[in-house]
Amino acid sequence: MVKYDFTFIMMRCLENILSDLMSVKHSILIALAINIFFLLLCICFGDLRFGAIDDYFMAAVLTGALGDSYNPLIIFVNALYAYALLPLYHLFPTVGWYYLGLMASVFFSFLTISFILLEILGKRWGAVVSALFVAFFASDFYLVCQFTQTASILSAAGMLSFVWASIYKRHVAFFVWGSFLLFLGSLIRYQAFLMGVPFLGLTLLFFIKDFWKVKWRLCISLVITFIFIFAAHSFDQKLYQNNESYKDFLTFQGPRVMLGDGSNYDPHAVYEDLEEMGLSGADFALLKEWTLYDTEVFSAKNLTPIIQTIQRNTDNVNLVQIPNAVLNALSRSAQSPLFWAWFLLSLVLFWSQKKMAIFPWATFVLICLLMAYLISINRLVYRVESGFWLYATCLSIAFLRPLEKQFIFKTRIFNKAYVAWALLALIAIVNIVQYVRAGEIVRDPSSGTKRTLTIADSTDYEQVFRFIDEQPNTVFLASMNAYMRFSHHRMPPWKAEPFGSYKNIFSLGYWTPYLPEVTHNLALRGVKNPMKEVVDSNVIVINNGGLTNFLERHYYDNVRVDTIKAIGEMIFYKYSLEEGL
Amino acid sequence: MKQFLYPLVATALITITPFLFTFEKGQDIVRGLLDYSVFALLLVYVYVRGNIKKTLLKRAFMGLIIFLIISVAWIDLQNILSLQHRTTGFWGVFPFITTLMALVLLKSVKTFSISQISISLFILFALHVFFLPLFPSQPLVEFPVIKALNNSVKMVKRDFLPASFKEQYEIIDTATITSRYIDSSRSNVVVLVESWGVPIDDSQRHTLYQIFDPISTVKGIHSRAYSRTRTAEREDLLAHIIKNQKGKDSVFLPQILSEQQVKTMFFFGGDSMQQNRFCYIKNIGFESSSFSTINKNDSLMLLKMDSTLQENVNTKVFIAWTTLDTHFPIPGDVFTLKKIYDQKLFNTLQGIADLAKKYPDIRFIVQGDHEPILSPKSFQELFYKRWVPFVILN
Numbered sequence: 001m002v003k004y005d006f007t008f009i010m011m012r013c014l015e016n017i018l019s020d021l022m023s024v025k026h027s028i029l030i031a032l033a034i035n036i037f038f039l040l041l042c043i044c045f046g047d048l049r050f051g052a053i054d055d056y057f058m059a060a061v062l063t064g065a066l067g068d069s070y071n072p073l074i075i076f077v078n079a080l081y082a083y084a085l086l087p088l089y090h091l092f093p094t095v096g097w098y099y100l101g102l103m104a105s106v107f108f109s110f111l112t113i114s115f116i117l118l119e120i121l122g123k124r125w126g127a128v129v130s131a132l133f134v135a136f137f138a139s140d141f142y143l144v145c146q147f148t149q150t151a152s153i154l155s156a157a158g159m160l161s162f163v164w165a166s167i168y169k170r171h172v173a174f175f176v177w178g179s180f181l182l183f184l185g186s187l188i189r190y191q192a193f194l195m196g197v198p199f200l201g202l203t204l205l206f207f208i209k210d211f212w213k214v215k216w217r218l219c220i221s222l223v224i225t226f227i228f229i230f231a232a233h234s235f236d237q238k239l240y241q242n243n244e245s246y247k248d249f250l251t252f253q254g255p256r257v258m259l260g261d262g263s264n265y266d267p268h269a270v271y272e273d274l275e276e277m278g279l280s281g282a283d284f285a286l287l288k289e290w291t292l293y294d295t296e297v298f299s300a301k302n303l304t305p306i307i308q309t310i311q312r313n314t315d316n317v318n319l320v321q322i323p324n325a326v327l328n329a330l331s332r333s334a335q336s337p338l339f340w341a342w343f344l345l346s347l348v349l350f351w352s353q354k355k356m357a358i359f360p361w362a363t364f365v366l367i368c369l370l371m372a373y374l375i376s377i378n379r380l381v382y383r384v385e386s387g388f389w390l391y392a393t394c395l396s397i398a399f400l401r402p403l404e405k406q407f408i409f410k411t412r413i414f415n416k417a418y419v420a421w422a423l424l425a426l427i428a429i430v431n432i433v434q435y436v437r438a439g440e441i442v443r444d445p446s447s448g449t450k451r452t453l454t455i456a457d458s459t460d461y462e463q464v465f466r467f468i469d470e471q472p473n474t475v476f477l478a479s480m481n482a483y484m485r486f487s488h489h490r491m492p493p494w495k496a497e498p499f500g501s502y503k504n505i506f507s508l509g510y511w512t513p514y515l516p517e518v519t520h521n522l523a524l525r526g527v528k529n530p531m532k533e534v535v536d537s538n539v540i541v542i543n544n545g546g547l548t549n550f551l552e553r554h555y556y557d558n559v560r561v562d563t564i565k566a567i568g569e570m571i572f573y574k575y576s577l578e579e580g581l
Numbered sequence: 582m583k584q585f586l587y588p589l590v591a592t593a594l595i596t597i598t599p600f601l602f603t604f605e606k607g608q609d610i611v612r613g614l615l616d617y618s619v620f621a622l623l624l625v626y627v628y629v630r631g632n633i634k635k636t637l638l639k640r641a642f643m644g645l646i647i648f649l650i651i652s653v654a655w656i657d658l659q660n661i662l663s664l665q666h667r668t669t670g671f672w673g674v675f676p677f678i679t680t681l682m683a684l685v686l687l688k689s690v691k692t693f694s695i696s697q698i699s700i701s702l703f704i705l706f707a708l709h710v711f712f713l714p715l716f717p718s719q720p721l722v723e724f725p726v727i728k729a730l731n732n733s734v735k736m737v738k739r740d741f742l743p744a745s746f747k748e749q750y751e752i753i754d755t756a757t758i759t760s761r762y763i764d765s766s767r768s769n770v771v772v773l774v775e776s777w778g779v780p781i782d783d784s785q786r787h788t789l790y791q792i793f794d795p796i797s798t799v800k801g802i803h804s805r806a807y808s809r810t811r812t813a814e815r816e817d818l819l820a821h822i823i824k825n826q827k828g829k830d831s832v833f834l835p836q837i838l839s840e841q842q843v844k845t846m847f848f849f850g851g852d853s854m855q856q857n858r859f860c861y862i863k864n865i866g867f868e869s870s871s872f873s874t875i876n877k878n879d880s881l882m883l884l885k886m887d888s889t890l891q892e893n894v895n896t897k898v899f900i901a902w903t904t905l906d907t908h909f910p911i912p913g914d915v916f917t918l919k920k921i922y923d924q925k926l927f928n929t930l931q932g933i934a935d936l937a938k939k940y941p942d943i944r945f946i947v948q949g950d951h952e953p954i955l956s957p958k959s960f961q962e963l964f965y966k967r968w969v970p971f972v973i974l975n
Contacts, residue, residue, distance in 0.1 A: 268807075273955045275809040276909065278856050312958075324731035327724060334710035343707050350700045357696050360703065 017173060024119065030127050031114035038134045039107060041431060042142040045439030049453045049493055050099065051144030056487040057512065058147070059098035063089065065497035067517030073246070075511065077147055078187040078236040089496065099493035102150045105184060106141045109150075109157035110134050112181065113394060116164045120400050124420040131427045136337050139435075143442045144453070145493070151192035152387045154185030156394035159200045163398040166218050167210045175217060179225040186229040192387060193229065195370075199391040202366055203398060206359055245516035252514050255303040259287050260509075262310060264378040269313040270306075279305065286550060290480040290509025294531035297554050317376050325375045326368050329385065336382070337443075338389035345396040356399045363392040454488045459568025461489035467565065467572075472504055475525045477534060478542040480509035482570060506530060508544060534575040535559060541573045551575065585701060587690045588627065591683035592620040595650070596723055599658045599675045603665065610664050613709070613723030616657060620705065622650045623687060624698045631692025647684070651676050657725035663732065739781070739966040742802065751801030753971075756816045758803055760834060762973045764944040765841075768893070770886070771946045772933055773813055773903045777926060778952025778964030789970065792930045793947075796937055799973035805951055808967060811856055813950035814903060818865055836866035838899045844868060848886065848902040850877035867901070879906040879925075883932040890940055904929050909955040918960060922953065937974040945974035 042048075050056045058074040060066055062082050070089060072082035085097045114134060118126035141149055158181030165174035186193035204211060211218055240246045267288065271281040283297065284306060292298050317325065333339040346360035353359075367388045374380040440452050465486075468476050478486070486505065491497045503521050508531070512518055527533045532555055534541055541547065551559045558578035565572040596616045626646045633639040654676035662669060709722040746752060753761070763769050779802055780786045790800050805813060818834045835845040847870040853859040862870050871885075886902060906925040911918050930947075937945040949969030953961060 269954065272808045272951070275811060275856065276955045281809075318734045320730040320733055323727040324724075327727055331710045331713045334707075334714065339710075346703065347700075350696065350703065354696050357699055361699065 017171070024115070026123060027115050027118040027126070030118055030123060031111050031130060034114055034127065034131050034134055035107060035111050037428065038110075038138040038431070039142065041435045041439070042138055045435040046139070046143040046442075047440035047453060048143070049145075049488065051146035051149070051442070051453065053484045053487050054511075055098070055102070055146050056493065057510075059096060059493070060487075060497045060502060061515070061517075062098055063096075063496040064499040064517075065501045066503070066512065066515065067520065068500050068503070071517060073239055073243075077189065078232055079239050080232055080236065081184075081187045094496055094498075096491070096494045096496050099145065102145050102147065102188070103142065105150050105154050105188065106145065109153040109181065110137070110141070112157040112161055112177070113397065116160055116397060117400075119168075120164070120397070120402065122402055124417060128420050128423045128427075131424055133341070135427055135431050136341055139439075140337070140443055143439075144444075147188050148192050148383055148387070151185045151187075151189035152196065152390050154181050154188065155193045155196045156185075156391050158182030158185055159196060159203070159391070160394045160397055162218070162221070163200075163203050163207065163395065166214045167207055167398060169214055172217060175221040179221050179228075182225055183228055183232070187232060190229075190233050195384070195387050196391040198366055198370065199363065199388075199395050202362055203395045206356065206362070207398075248519070249514040249516070251300045253511075255300055255307050256292070256511065258307050258310060259292065259303075260290060262314070265310050265314045270309050273309045273313065274306065277305065277309070280553060282549060282553070291531075291544065291547075293477070293506070293508050293513040295529040296532060297550075298531075314378075317378065319376075322372050322375055326371045329371050329375065329380055330368070332382075333385055333389065336386045336389060338386045338393060342389050342393040342396065345393055345400075349396060349399050352401055353399055359396065359399055363396070367392060455485065457485065457569055459485075459570050461486070461570075463567050464570050465490065467567070468505060473525055473538060474504060475522065475527050475530070475536075475539045476505045476542055476572075477530055477539060477544075478505060478507055479544040480507050482543040483507035483510060483512075508541075535577050539575075540564070541575065543569075543571055545571065545573045547575065584690050584693070587687055588620060588623045589615065591623055591686045592616055594686070595619050595654050595676075595679045595683050596657065598679045599654075599672065600661055602675065603661055603667070603672060605665055608665060610661065611718060611720065612661075613720040615705070615722050616653060617702075617705070617709075617722045617724055618653050618726060619650055619683075621698075621702055622646050622653070623683065624693055624701065626650075626684075627687055627690055628693055628695070628698060647680065650683070651680050653725055654680055656729045657723065660725055660728050660732065737781070737962045739962065739964070742779075742965060742968060746802065749800075751799050753801060753803040756803060756805055756813070757819075758801075758948055758971050759817045759946055760820060762799065762944070762946050763834070765838075768890075768896075768898045768943045769900070769946065770890075770937075770943055771817070771899075771901045771948075773810075773817070773901070773948060773950045774907070774926075774929060774933075775810065775904045775950055776907045776909060776922075776953040777930075777949030777969060779949075779968045779970050780964055782963065786970075789926075789930065790972070792927070792934050793937075793972045793974060796934065796941075796974045797972045798975070799971075801971050801973075802965075802968050803948070803971055805967050805969055808951035808954050810903065810950045811861070813948075813969075814901075815861065815865065817948070818901065833865045835868075835899060835901075839866060839868055842897070844893060844896055844898045846871065846889070846898065846900045848882060848889075848900065849873075850879065850882045850905045852876075876905060879904050879929045880932060883936055887936060887939070890936075890943065903950065907953075909953060911956065915957050915960050918956065919963075934974070941975050943975060945972075947972045947974065 050059075054076060057066075058077055061071050061074050062085070064070050070086060072079045072086065074082050081101070082098075085101060088095070088097045110133075114130035117130040117133065120126065121129055137153075141153055158178045161174055161178030161181060164170070165178065182193070185196075240250060267284075271284055274284050275281045286292070287298065287303075287306065296302075342360075342363070346363075349360055350357050370388060371380060371385070374384065441450050442453060443449070444451055468474075483505070484507075490501065504525065506518060506522065507513065513530075522528070522530060525538060527536065527539060530539070531547065531550070533539055534547060535551070535556065545561050545563070548559045548561055556577055559575055560578045561573050561575050563571055564574045592615045596612075596614060596619065600610070600612060626643060629639060629642045629646065633642060655673075658672060658675055659669070662672065705722060709720065712721050742752065759769075759771050780789070790797075793800070806816070815833075820832045820834045820837055823830050823832055835847075839845050845867045847862050847865075847867040849855075849858060849862075849870070849872050851872065852874055853862075853870075853872040858870075858872070877885075882902065882904070886900070889900065890898070906929050907922060911921055913921065933945070933947055937943075948971035951969060952964040952966060
């Protein structure tokens with residue numbers, strides 16, 4: 001009896017879901033068609049790479065390239081994402097699942113947004129608008145695939161799914177799907193998810209009436225999602241804090257971030273202050289160029305006075321100057337397609353939704369406030385700005401209403417199906433031409449300018465890697481720039497970097513110093529302090545021949561440097577002690 | 582759509598008129614064509630006029646809006662005048678006249694709906710940011726209040742000396758004071774005063790120079806490429822740079838003077854390890870250098886200088902001394918810090934002046950090594966940047 005009941009309920013549930021699925025079958029199919037079309041365009045004509053080098057090295061840490069086996073602690077992305085990918089890596093070890101995961105996330109986010117557009121606007125005009133939407137952003141998200149953007153689009157799609165399902169009182173499955181996307185977004189980048197929360201809050205305020213009708217469904221799913229998100233985040237943080245081997249790494253992060261990302265201070269004043277304090281200004285110049293892997297001279301403790309000097313010389317933003325700075329940031333936003341997507345959607349809202357016409361202004365004010373806050377703490381950059389516009393755009397979609405009811409669409413020309421077909425064909429043709437012509441040109445995620453992702457470089461990297469791999473016991477200390485360039489030439493993103501492929505390559509800068517596997521691999525080759533021990537017989541430096549002064553200032557009397565090999569732009573230096581002088 | 586033309590023209594009238602009338606030849610002021618807030622206020626004005634029925638409320642609203650329009654126009658006018666360094670004067674009537682004309686222009690305009698106002702403001706802003714990168718020298722929209730707020734922060738101009746300084750001081754745009762003023766016919770003492778900057782405040786500057794009044798032959802200010810002691814110690818003693826097989830090599834004054842049988846000495850009241858002096862002082866070519874493992878204050882060093890000069894009355898000497906008392910960091914808040922700094926600096930300078938008075942036959946070249954650095958920004962802003970005082974005594 002009990003058994004029967006259970007099966008019965010399960011059957012009913014399945015039936016329910018299936019019938020719901022049947023009712024949205026068309027929307028799903030159309031959304032799939034549009035998205036597969038653009039994904040194929042990107043795959044066929046684009047240059048498939050990580051948009052940020054951070055992603056490449058996170059994937060490399062995960063696949064054990066820096067160590068000797070899988071390591072799910074990948075620093076900026078939650079370890080849970082890595083843990084989830086581990087079974088796949090064990091099944092198919094050569095596949096770059098990290099990258100495929102991000103690409104799939106973008107795909108499903110776009111799919112969700114297209115689906116909702118189709119559901120709201122009806123099949124005909126929904127198809128045109130979603131095709132436009134995907135056409136606008138496919139290149140930015142697929143071809144500049146990186147974790148911050150992926151997290152934003154996931155969270156935005158998740159929030160939209162939530163809001164839309166509440167307003168239209170849709171099936172609980174859409175709440176679950178929204179929660180899943182939101183959760184995944186927070187895993188991939190917690191801060192990117194946080195950026196969207198004010199926008200979700202604003203939207204909830206606007207639809208408070210609609211939300212009241214589904215308050216339990218909404219509240220429970222929101223609360224559960226947020227609990228999961230915060231639990232996952234603190235779980236990830238604890239993994240590092242409770243791990244003794246990450247202690248050195250963690251203590252070094254504060255100074256590293258300050259030296260690497262801080263740009264709002266007067267470097268000349270810092271230089272002079274340091275000299276006046278009897279510290280070396282030249283050391284500071286090295287640090288600014290990301291040459292920092294010296295565990296003694298540049299230990300976190302020794303960097304403290306330098307960081308304090310930087311803080312003292314930091315430009316403070318005057319409160320009354322913030323409005324002007326916001327205005328400048330807004331005019332810079334006009335470079336970003338997301339701003340115009342938001343603008344066009346807002347115009348549609350103005351014309352079609354007189355009641356909700358205040359929403360565009362509300363998002364505008366919210367963005368201004370967030371920008372003002374970020375400017376006051378000197379943290380406003382292009383990718384953060386475009387994140388704001390993305391959230392504003394995606395959540396505006398929830399305010400759209402069927403276009404057929406609008407005055408303009410009652411006119412004859414818009415009533416015809418072939419108009420929509422013609423528009424779709426036009427979008428398809430324009431995009432095919434565009435991708436075939438210049439598929440590899442993408443928008444830089446940090447500045448918004450158009451460029452190719454790989455730097456043109458005459459170096460024969462195969463020869464470089466052969467030289468390095470032939471000497472597994474030699475420590476190759478690369479300048480950060482060289483190290484980062486390797487990322488474009490070793491493995492394509494869809495393939496996994498094999499175990500230990502970076503076991504004897506180390507960066508003088510970047511965020512990899514002090515990682516436990518890096519320290520371990522150095523120790524295996526007898527090196528404790530990389531910059532001090534460049535004079536050891538088994539250490540070769542790549543693309544940094546200017547360490548002599550540093551070494552003579554802190555450690556040795558006479559240091560000589562010889563070029564032992566040059567392959568294209570990669571130059572191998574050997575430092576040694578000059579004897580008998 | 583046509584009815585929007587009137588508010589646009591009225592806004593342009595308020596925005597452009599004061600600009601045209603105050604135009605000066607050669608001015609370079611980047612300005613928008615339409616005051617955004619004026620445009621918004623004019624639209625709201627028309628809305629209030631047509632939609633609010635109660636006369637008292639209506640009048641109060643309209644009065645408030647007119648007042649706001651005049652205020653914005655006034656702020657805008659002040660923005661222009663402050664860029665031209667002019668005072669308001671009779672230009673002050675412009676906001677009133679233009680606002681009045683604008684209101685007359687709007688007399689026959691039919692009322693707008695809230696959504697029309699909202700859309701037009703929205704589009705105007707978008708057009709502005711769209712065209713701004715295309716025509717950066719001619720923005721579409723002007724934001725007078727934001728601009729005024731932004732300009733209200735006065736940047737302290739520390740990089741350039743005022744033109745009037747040329748009449749009071751010898752201004753030299755290099756750091757070649759010693760080679761310029763050294764008197765090879767007699768003994769010379771070069772004093773590098775730690776953290777001696779040129780105060781922006783007039784009376785403070787005068788007080789400092791006054792210390793040397795009876796014996797100074799030149800009072801001047803010269804520039805420095807870097808604000809650091811090491812550069813100051815080296816660059817001022819540089820005679821010339823020679824080229825040889827190795828590349829470039831510097832020849833310093835003490836090297837040349839030693840060859841001419843002048844006794845060259847370097848004094849510093851601190852440890853030779855401080856700022857790596859043991860490395861580079863030797864290279865400058867001093868015959869002897871005197872350091873101290875525990876910091877000696879400047880009055881002790883002055884006694885030492887006195888005895889050294891006494892011992893060498895009959896020999897030609899060249900002495901370089903870097904003072905120490907005013908070395909930063911000095912603890913405390915800006916107020917106490919300034920008090921301590923002023924006191925210490927005065928003592929050191931007075932001591933140098935007294936020593937110079939005692940040896941009228943010896944030339945004294947006294948200069949700052951750099952303006953005070955390594956201190957709170959608000960304190961640093963009391964001094965010109967990269968400029969230091971110098972005095973030539975006897």
